[in-house]
Amino acid sequence: MNVYYLDIRKFSNDLRLWYQEVSNDRLEKVNKYRFEVDKKRALLSEMLVRYGALNESTLSNSEITFQYGFYGKPSITEWEKYFNLSHSGDYIVVLIAETEVGIDLEKVESLDLELMGKNVLSKKEKAALDSANTYNDKLCLFFKFWTLKESYLKYHGSTIAFDLPKLEFGLKEGIIEFSLEPTLNFQVTPFAENYFCGICSKKKRKDVAFIEMSESELVRGLETSIYEKS
Numbered sequence: 001m002n003v004y005y006l007d008i009r010k011f012s013n014d015l016r017l018w019y020q021e022v023s024n025d026r027l028e029k030v031n032k033y034r035f036e037v038d039k040k041r042a043l044l045s046e047m048l049v050r051y052g053a054l055n056e057s058t059l060s061n062s063e064i065t066f067q068y069g070f071y072g073k074p075s076i077t078e079w080e081k082y083f084n085l086s087h088s089g090d091y092i093v094v095l096i097a098e099t100e101v102g103i104d105l106e107k108v109e110s111l112d113l114e115l116m117g118k119n120v121l122s123k124k125e126k127a128a129l130d131s132a133n134t135y136n137d138k139l140c141l142f143f144k145f146w147t148l149k150e151s152y153l154k155y156h157g158s159t160i161a162f163d164l165p166k167l168e169f170g171l172k173e174g175i176i177e178f179s180l181e182p183t184l185n186f187q188v189t190p191f192a193e194n195y196f197c198g199i200c201s202k203k204k205r206k207d208v209a210f211i212e213m214s215e216s217e218l219v220r221g222l223e224t225s226i227y228e229k230s
Helices: 015-021 024-032 036-055 113-120 123-131 135-155 215-224
Strands: 002-007 066-068 074-076 082-088 091-097 101-107 170-172 175-177 185-191 195-201 209-212
Touching: 002 036, 015 036, 015 215, 024 036, 036 074, 036 082, 036 091, 036 215, 074 082, 082 135, 091 101, 091 195, 101 135, 113 123, 113 135, 123 135, 135 170, 135 185, 135 195, 175 185
Parallel strands: 002 209, 082 101
Antiparallel strands: 002 091, 066 074, 082 091, 101 195, 170 175, 185 195
């Protein structure tokens, strides 16, 4: 599995440079946003998906079209691989794999753990949080639980409200337990500075590669794909 990612701070704020690289549906979505940073994030998200798909297939950019599941989870039409994307703070991540996957990225920020714990954690998870030594330890553990739960929901393509405390995870000595669907595999890892990334997949894969994309690499990859690959 490969995780392609980028830091939006390293990309130009001239959004017109990228309009030709994305679908009309994405442009319509972009134009609905009020703030420039949200427009930028929306454009770069699709560009990163397209780059990853082009890098792992014989498709050309013009051949990439998107379809959407019951809950709105996107996939690429007539492509044998799967992808999922997430963004938080300054980063966008796109996971590509041979089986269904879900990925969630969260920036670790100070919050009311008591209040959020009631909305997100099970009693067992809350007890684990309470046993952590420092506030920072508690905060990191909370975000680990949160990214795992969100990666599970995104694996299933669910965007509807869900009772998150019912999705109970166990974290002990690097082992992730999830009794609701024990055949699924989960990973949670630190990402950049003050981020956690959670991954849900069908197959256990330890060799997840994180690949950072620069603006020149991304744009060059999309531009060269205008020509049909042989």
